[in-house]
Amino acid sequence: MYSIPAPMLAKAAASIPDPAKKPMLYEPKWDGFRGLVAWDGEEIEIGSRGAKPLTRYFPELVEQLAAILPGPCLLDGEIVVATGPAGAQRLDWEALSQRIHPAASRVAKLATETPAMFIAFDLLADGEEDLQQHPFRERRARLEGMLSDAPHPLHLTRATDDPDLARRWLAEFEGAGLDGVVAKPLDDAYAPGKRTLIKIKHARTADVVALGYRVHKSGSGVGSLLVGLYDETGALRQVGGVAAWTDAMRQKLVDDLAPLVVRDEAGDAVTGESERSRFTGAKDMTFVRLRPELVLEVRYDQLEGDRFRHTVQFERWRPDREARSCTYDQLETVAGYDLADVLQ
The missing domain is CATH 3.30.470.30 (DNA ligase/mRNA capping enzyme)
Known part of the structure; x- marks a missing residue:
């Protein structure tokens, strides 16, 4: 062999x-x-x-x-x-x-x-x-x-x-x-x-809503920021994550996002858990929930169903955008092409 x-x-x-x-x-x-x-x-x-x-x-x-x-x-x-x-x-x-x-x-x-x-x-x-x-x-x-x-x-x-x-x-x-x-x-x-x-x-850009973050694997700072879009029913749906922050930015984000953290009656941060797949294994999928108010622009390559196919890249913050305006309608629709014509 x-x-x-x-x-x-x-x-x-x-x-x-x-x-x-x-x-x-x-x-x-x-x-x-x-x-x-x-x-x-x-x-x-x-x-x-x-x-x-x-x-x-x-x-x-x-x-x-x-x-x-x-x-x-x-x-x-x-x-x-x-x-x-x-x-x-x-x-x-x-x-x-x-x-x-x-x-x-x-x-x-x-x-x-x-x-x-x-x-x-x-x-x-x-x-x-x-x-x-x-x-x-x-x-x-x-x-x-x-x-x-x-x-x-x-x-x-x-x-x-x-x-x-x-x-x-x-x-x-x-x-x-x-x-x-x-x-x-x-x-x-x-x-x-x-x-x-x-x-x-x-490469394309979209304005998305920050809906939560995962703590970095080191135990300190933001590892990834989870983002979402509003669908036609008005529901906010998670569409992907933004990662690859610098060490300094990971720590700064914790402070910047603190006012948006959803808290229970005792004042503790409310957490959620992302969907698992066979690729996540035993990875901790919990995240800290954020009020859906912060908008950011990200770069993405393509969609897989109703989610971004790959991790997206941070472009800039969009304080001028209302979160509710971040819908699927802004995403580029790709014309269909038969795979058989590619294989030939």
Whole structure:
């Protein structure tokens, strides 16, 4: 069996990089689980970005990839799940996240109900030949030769050297649930664990209401500020959290937020508990409740259902805004795009 390396990573950029400065290949940025598939001719192993084995959670991929791959190899790619009717499918993060379950019976059930796909975008080994020191342009060419006729659920990601087409993908493919565009230097070797790729993601702003905060894991200061939006019924719904405060700001926020803390008759702070998922584990999900009066502007990339897909970034305070004016209506609506048109 191949030794599965740490995956090559990406650093964020605000726009599509100019290929005149460095030759680039552009790919859609798939919103799924990073997976490195090792096939030695007898067994399939799937490693993750965090070194957590994913093999047991995707038995359908293990069975199907073993039958499809022409020979021993080590692939880098993304595990995704698509849902929706024909002609309007999109990536479904929630359905994918449900696949990580401790019960074997549940894993088997979901493998049938929400089967996964593997989107390959790099070839790290072919037979006994280690390709990690070869330039990406060579690895990509060999990957294309290997997977040119591969059937579903194994797909070769689209790629282009045209920055204008990459910009179009950035705008259009979000409608199919994709996360942006990745730019990859064509002359670079594979760099495990290094952020040598470039990711360009969607960035938007929204005015949200502070509804609570969690204490920092150190036990002192604000760790994350929970934020919400008002829905069409007038209910304030939690939509995400703002983190990454400096040490000084974490302490300052405790004092700044103190007048807004909801207290009981005894004068003690009232706490709540956020919804749990399989990713939170035993993490303390309690938070200190705040009166919904403070408005802040945040940067976000995209929504997953009615919540922000990722942790959002603080932009500025908005003392000029009334909390009740912070509704879902301000969020950008993305035009739908059929995932099948991305896979082709």
